[in-house]
Amino acid sequence: MNTPLPDNAAIGVFILFFVATIVLGSTVRFWRPLLNRRKAATHPSQGEEWGLGGREFGAWVTWFLVGGDFYTAYTVIAVPALVYSTGGFGFFALPYTIIVYPFIFAVMPKLWTIARDGGHATAADIVRARFGSRTLELAVAISGLVAVLPYIALQLIGIRTVVEALGYTGMLPLLFAFVSLAAYTWLGGLHAPALTAFIKDVMIYIAVLAAVIIVPIHLGGYGAMFHAATEHLPALPGGRIVSQDQTVPYATLALSSAFAAFLYPHTLTGILAAKSADTIRQNAVFLPIYTIVLGLIALLGLMAHAAGIVTTSSSQVVPQLFLAIFPSWFAGFCFAAIAVGALVPASVMAIGAANLIMHNILPRHSESVTGSRLAGLGVKVGALGCVVFLNAKFAIDLQLLGGVIILQTFPALIMGLLPLRLSAPALIGGWASGSLFGLGLCWLDGLKPVHPIAFGGFSASVSTGLLALGVNIVVTMVLGSVIRLALGASPSTLQPRQSVRRQG
């Protein structure tokens, strides 16, 4: 590798910014009252305060919180890494993070209203109340927990990656990542990420803007950059950017990722903590601003090619690019941005998962903050286990499996909003068959995200998560009809439906 090694300036700047963010977030309950004096005794419970921030976040905080945990540090590392190794194909993250917003706009205000009226904090809460089924609640809760663990693991890997890029080796970088995350979440609750998310965003914006301005200047403009990058990627006929047989995977991966994105406990936490349904609508209009940044981040993968970065470990693409083109102190700043960018979402993820354990998985509904904190810590230990006992490559595969698993809660949570006659046993049957089918396909395909299908002269590779969701929906519908017929459609077998028409 021809990149310079980081020096003390890089390490110093990194530590300064990273530690300052952790201290600010961990001490949030001491300085927050100074900013805002009006709220004191209005909170329903301490648990809702720690886990949902009191359900009082306005448009700005929601923007930073949802944007902050949706666009994770792993995005900054993994999306350019994918673009680096596959070219234009890795860009599917862009359509994915665009079409997710019309979806949020159409669906999430309804879900928020149901959650507020019922006092629900998690997806599993909503499903239990709606279908009156403890089994379905457990199915949704366990899916959420299993899906989010590898996601947290990837954030720890993100922090580890930049600490390693600073020249440290062995277990120290990982230990550093874990301890900082644990302290930050334990002390701050959801207020910590909500109020430090803006620091993270400002830092990421500075790093990314500097990169997208400075790198093309180095290389002689964007035209020259794209030109230089294509020489490192396989050439395609007819000026295509992705090859013919990659177009269907490109579109279906974008679609399945968009459907899955806001089923995760951490993204849903950000939505449910909003103050009103209109806060969510407003955010659907303005959150795409982040997507522009994501597009620029994705281009870092091409810039790395153009800048002559050669590495076999694709997660090192961005750190190596920063070290190669920036003065070392600024590279240190960018690394701190990535590390903070991992800390904020990982903390929201741990809280989302802790909410699931406390509300839905443990047999008795518990509201103690210490319990939630312990559950959150347990989740992080689990994530640490994922990193220690599985290698990084496998963590990425696990995250893929997580996407397939979380997508199977779509019928219960989202289709449950539609005026369809769904029943708990049918949804459970659909969930079980979709999950088994999806995991089975992943296993047979050697953990690839797409599966080849063919019918009637048409053949293409389709996102495995989407295929499994198709099986899930069909089974749910068929089982639902069979159960209705078998029981003579007696009204008592169907759960009473709550009104979804109310506006927040």
Place this chain on the structure above:
Amino acid sequence: MKKTILLLLPFAGLLWVPLYNRHDPVLLGFPFFYWYQLAWVPVTSVLIWMAWKTDRQS
């Protein structure tokens, strides 16, 4: 109805990949594939905003 169409437009514009899987025309050095998709970001914001207005009127 109008709202549904507004919200479905980004899906139509972005999920039919052959529509934009091309290098030309280049804009500011960006191949069509890249700038076309980036351009959908502000367009989607405006479409959602219009859907929101439609919602409020009715």
